[in-house]
Amino acid sequence: MNLPPLTQSFVLHFGEMGSRWGINRTVGQIYALLYVSEAPLCADQIVEALGISRSNVSMSLRELQAWNLVLLRHLPDDRRDFFTTPDDVWQILRTLAEERKKREIDPTLSVLREILMQEPDSPEERFGQERMAEMHALIERLTTWYDDVKQLDTGRLALLLGLGAGITRLLDAKDRIVGLGRRKPGSGEGRR
Amino acid sequence: MNLPPLTQSFVLHFGEMGSRWGINRTVGQIYALLYVSEAPLCADQIVEALGISRSNVSMSLRELQAWNLVLLRHLPDDRRDFFTTPDDVWQILRTLAEERKKREIDPTLSVLREILMQEPDSPEERFGQERMAEMHALIERLTTWYDDVKQLDTGRLALLLGLGAGITRLLDAKDRIVGLGRRKPGSGEGRR
DNA sequence: TATGGATTTCAGAATTTTCTGAAACTTCAG
DNA sequence: CTGAAGTTTCAGAAAATTCTGAAATCCATA
Known part of the structure; x- marks a missing residue:
């Protein structure tokens, strides 16, 4: 493995966690590598960086594609596939x-x-x-x-997350305002 | 394996899914069995029901305890440990x-x-x-x-879940009512 | 403190998963 | 059609995980 130190820590960690996340070590490492790389990488660059076999890289990229976790990129006049992760x-x-x-x-x-x-x-x-x-x-x-x-769009989702448990204050307020009926707070069961 | 048909389907499924969930087959099967059993079971009953070795049961129960997924029960004048899952x-x-x-x-x-x-x-x-x-x-x-x-207590949690994305209507309403200041809607950042 | 029922530990067997190298395949240019 | 560059497949090797049986340990009781 031939990587700068911070990148290497990150990549190795993803490799170790891979099994807990339901993917394997190589898949985890490749994902991590693509995630922190500015430019898309081709299979041979991954072989080089991680020091694993070409076929393993091929299989693992296939797996990452099945997970929809990588994007395919092409350079002009180059038949090779290059891979990245989404920015967002x-x-x-x-x-x-x-x-x-x-x-x-x-x-x-x-x-x-x-x-x-x-x-x-x-x-x-x-x-x-x-x-x-x-x-x-x-x-x-x-x-x-x-x-x-x-x-939800990302803005609203972020908003909701930021609110956290504060959301219940809002719910209480709503119950006070709307007042009658619609739903008993705190009943726990019932609905659907 | 010596189980009635519906129980068996459930237990086998949990066994198969085990690996995807980060536990192993036996642990999954034992959990499933305890979950659907009305009375707590002791290790030998599990051996009997699942047809696996005593030591495997012992290891797997230990694992389930590490996950806090099982409860220990005792019968009067019986030294054996009996296991269940929480009801709720x-x-x-x-x-x-x-x-x-x-x-x-x-x-x-x-x-x-x-x-x-x-x-x-x-x-x-x-x-x-x-x-x-x-x-x-x-x-x-x-x-x-x-x-x-x-x-959150379970009642409120259930309430929140039931609301689903409807929560944003509430957020919008709140913004309209409270109007001024407290928080910029849609900014995505800020809090804490 | 000896006994015996019950549980746990652990070395190695069995099984499953991951990884590799060689061969097969694909695609495009000449 | 041929060959070169690239990619995928796959059988078996390597590694990791899971499971077992035998031995060790634990612990309440006598």
């Missing part, structure tokens, strides 16, 4: 959230749905199914919220 | 969020902080460092928001 960290965040949902949540949701459609054939099964229903309801709630929030 | 899915969600943050985010945040304190010794390094600063700022923002939101 908010965009990266959105992609990451989307892909992780797709891989880590959606399959479970669909398994749960399938199980919930079946008839349990013992009291134990019935109990278990009820627990699964609770889990399903919670995940549905979260993904619905996520689907909503991801539509 | 919201509580489970909180634990999961906390633990994943601890394992997946915090280490990166601290590496980034360390790198940002150093002096880059080339223009490339300087560029990279600026990118890392952007990443750091975003993660800080998200974790600050998370630290805020996790303080």
Whole structure:
């Protein structure tokens, strides 16, 4: 590996964390390298920088493309593919959230749905199914919220984030103003 | 493996997803089994139900305890440990969020902080460092928001989730009513 | 402090994942 | 059509992780 010190720390860290994030070491390192590089890099430059095999780079770039985490660039009169990451960290965040949902949540949701459609054939099964229903309801709630929030433009999203828990003050204020009915605060359940 | 069909589907699915979630197959299966079981189970019952070795169960329960995902129970006049999961899915969600943050985010945040304190010794390094600063700022923002939101009681949290993107209507309304000063809408920065 | 039921540890076996080098493929220029 | 530059594929090597059985440990009781 042949990198300046700060870059190297960053790249090595992404490599180590890779497994916790559901990608592997090489994929993590390549992503980190592209992220901190000003100009797009081609496969051989990555081989050079990280000291890994050409084929590993090829596979890993393919994986990063499957995650939609890299962009393809071309130079005039050069057949090689060059890769970068998007500039906007908010965009990266959105992609990451989307892909992780797709891989880590959606399959479970669909398994749960399938199980919930079946008839349990013992009291134990019935109990278990009820627990699964609770889990399903919670995940549905979260993904619905996520689907909503991801539509927001970055400005509003940042605003919301900045507000933090302060949002409840706003909710309280709203309840006071709107007053009647629409929703009981603090009831915890009920809706949908 | 010796389980009724719906339970088995659920357990097997958690086993398969385990690797994507940063735990291993056995840990996933044991968690799933405890989750759908009405009564707490002891290690030997888990061995029986899942058909895996006693030592594997012991290791995996230890892992689940490290994740704070299981509760220990005791029966009178029985020395064995019995395990369950918390009843409240919201509580489970909180634990999961906390633990994943601890394992997946915090280490990166601290590496980034360390790198940002150093002096880059080339223009490339300087560029990279600026990118890392952007990443750091975003993660800080998200974790600050998370630290805020996790303080909310479940009722309010559920309320907020139910509101979804509708929250921005509320924000707009507030801006219209409060009108003057307190905060510039859409600026994206500022607070704390 | 000896006994025995229960749990934990740990070295190595089994399995899975990652990585490599060689070969195959693709595309374009001459 | 041929060959050069580039890329991908894939079988097996290397590495990492997971799982097991046997031995060690723990601990309440007598």
